[in-house]
Amino acid sequence: DIQMTQSPSSLSASIGDRVTITCRANQSISIALNWYQKKPGKAPQLLIHTASTLQSGVPSRFGGSGSGTDFTLTISSLQPEDFATYYCQQSYSPLFTFGPGTKVDIK
Amino acid sequence: QVQLRESGPGLVKPSQTLSLICTVSSGSVNSANYYWSWIRQHPGQGLEWIGYIYYTGSTFYNASLKSRVTISLDSSKSQFSLILNSVTPADTAVYFCARWDIPVAALDSWGQGTPVIVSS
Numbered sequence: 001d002i003q004m005t006q007s008p009s010s011l012s013a014s015i016g017d018r019v020t021i022t023c024r025a026n027q028s029i030s031i032a033l034n035w036y037q038k039k040p041g042k043a044p045q046l047l048i049h050t051a052s053t054l055q056s057g058v059p060s061r062f063g064g065s066g067s068g069t070d071f072t073l074t075i076s077s078l079q080p081e082d083f084a085t086y087y088c089q090q091s092y093s094p095l096f097t098f099g100p101g102t103k104v105d106i107k
Numbered sequence: 108q109v110q111l112r113e114s115g116p117g118l119v120k121p122s123q124t125l126s127l128i129c130t131v132s133s134g135s136v137n138s139a140n141y142y143w144s145w146i147r148q149h150p151g152q153g154l155e156w157i158g159y160i161y162y163t164g165s166t167f168y169n170a171s172l173k174s175r176v177t178i179s180l181d182s183s184k185s186q187f188s189l190i191l192n193s194v195t196p197a198d199t200a201v202y203f204c205a206r207w208d209i210p211v212a213a214l215d216s217w218g219q220g221t222p223v224i225v226s227s
Contacts, residue, residue: 098156
């Protein structure tokens with residue numbers, strides 16, 4: 001299976017901050033990378049697919065980039081509703097493994 | 108807008124069988140565009156893919172669970188199900204059903220999740 005790592009595992013930020021989360025695969029996955037947002041007690045929500053394509057209805061402050069093994073999720077201006085855990089996921093080959101998550105909380 | 112909803116017992120005894128159903132509304136499970144999937148989240152941990160089923164009935168399972176898991180599809184009821192045998196407390200988790208959109212290559216719709224506790 002393809003292994004995914006994320007950094008940092010958690011971060012504290014303030015409203016309006018620019019936040020960057022990194023995801024790395026242990027082999028090249030081209031642009032086969034998704035990002036999800038997960039809040040406690042709620043279902044995960046797809047934010048970005050194929051590394052940089054914003055899912056319909058997702059605010060434009062979310063952005064994704066990268067290819068190969070290194071990827072980034074950026075929140076340009078953190079909003080109160082963005083405090084959550086973010087997961088990357090490779091869609092290159094089954095099993096479509098997830099990263100361990102990055103928890104974003106309030107500073 | 109497709110909706111998915113998990114149902115099943117919230118408490119299962121060790122060594123017994125966990126059985127969950129996902130009901131799909133406002134959408135068809137007979138589409139060639141989707142894999143119908145089960146994912147779980149252990150308490151305080153990340154997301155683990157259990158497996159998925161295609162409308163043809165073909166399945167793919169997480170190797171770590173393959174000997175104990177079965178996913179099946181009932182298109183007449185617009186449902187798919189998860190069976191996990193010989194459960195242990197390590198199977199305590201929130202179980203989600205979700206739809207993998209094949210062209211998009213992502214899980215674009217999820218159920219709310221159902222908590223399952225394995226305990227005597």
